[in-house]
Amino acid sequence: MRIRIGLQKLGKAALLCIFSIFTAFPFIWMVLSALKTKAEVMDVSRFFPQECQWGNFYQVIFNSPLLRYVWNSLFVSAITLFLQIVTAAMIAYAIVFMKFKGRNFLFAIIMGTYMLPTAATYIPSYIILANMNLLNTFTGLIISNCVSIFGIFLLRQAFMQVPMGVIEAARMDGASHFKTLWYVVCPMTKSSFITFGLMNFITCYNSYMWPSLITDSEEKLLVSQGLRKFFIEGGAYGTEWPLVMAGSALIVLPLLILFAFTQKWFINGIGGDTGMKG
């Protein structure tokens, strides 16, 4: 009996090990490749670099525009996220706590668009931005993305847990709706706001298709577009794999570090509050 349990545990551990290695491998390989010379990277018999080429990182940080793209992405994501949080909090508050004509209809519309493929809106949205002269601008990127349907759902779900009595008490004390939202509801649903913020920050920072359609000038590229440009530019002389890997590592590793400290909030957002009953 004891042996059987022991074997079971061993089997479990082995399986988990295999999957963890499979999952982590691309990241490990990315970093290892980034530290090799161009000759080493082409030599399949070499797994580890003979001497770590930290210069590759130096080169992508100081002699390539990658950092600029990182900055662009951070800038656009921060503003987009701020707008998404404000707009979502306000509309979720109205839907949950205020009575007005068309409330259910409004929510039905938002609900109906939740799953629709975003890409289906791209051609008309592109034309709208073109007409507003906002192609190739951060403003265009930000305003076309300033409402998050996922965020509205997440906050609505959280607000519904707040007892109506608390809202009424605050209103009785003469607090305006803005004050009630900001001083009463927000603190009570803080964890949903954190989840919302992290999830949407990552989504925005990682976004690629829509930004790549509406921006093409060098100095406006976001990180994913920039990295792709960096990747295909070297093509003429054969891809500079060590540099490309160093660039990828430069962009992926900070996210992994951020994630290591905030994992809990992501898990809440996925497992708990995404409209799942249960």
Add this chain to the structure above:
Amino acid sequence: MKEKIKEAGCAWLFVLPAFIPLMVFWIYPILRSFYISFTDWDYMSPTYNFVFFDNFIALFKDQRFYDALWNTVVFTLGTLIPTIILGLGLALLLQKSFKGSGIIKFILFSPWITPTVAVSIVWTWIYDPGTGIANTILNFLGVPALQWIKSSQTSMLAVILVTVWKSLGYAMIFYLSALEKVPKELYEASGMDGAKWWQRFRDVTLPSISPTTFFLMIITMVNSLQAYDQIQILTQGGPSGSTRTLLYMYYQLGFEEFNMGQATAIAIVLIFITVLLSIIQFVGSKKWVHY
């Protein structure tokens, strides 16, 4: 009365900041897509003709469309099935926490938060037929080398592998929280303390987490319909259209060939499929979410 109007006005003040952008960049574009799909607009010329269903008819006569539809089905199922099964398997293995389980969860989930473009570039390097590590590993295992993204026979497999790698942790997290919510009494009440693990799994666990399975299936399908980043980096829909999904075809028609009419016609097809899936999800969840 006055109070009531003030209240309603205030409500709309709260609604509009989200509602206006939602109208301009979501709802109007979708309706507009329907309209454009009935025209022969090419984006450049200021005039266009109303062609009714010509775009749809042309599409339904085009072999490329059926290939793309088939690719979409293969990609969707090829991603869905391993993601669900492996996600559940890993969640079961990690259900009881032990020393190091936190780190394993972190590792398995980490691909999900990283930019698809960056990791797809890494995978391109891994897949390189000559000097990539994927073939080195196959060699080591005694399996003949593959051309991966360079051959139309393996390119879809390669794209699917990356997508599963990326979404596995996501399914696992979903299942972990679902497993946690299975009431302990269910196991005891069914009097199966001594019963085989497999029996317990089949009769108690699986039915209890079925809403999650169902939800994950729909979500994965909807996501697969929208997959673009990894295809664009790894294969650009090729070689010879072998990884061209409906969405990728939409992109090529719209933003490479500027055939806006046909591109939006595909968008309508995509919307139609998504609406169908949402209806299934809605009806199904009423039936299935019972515990």
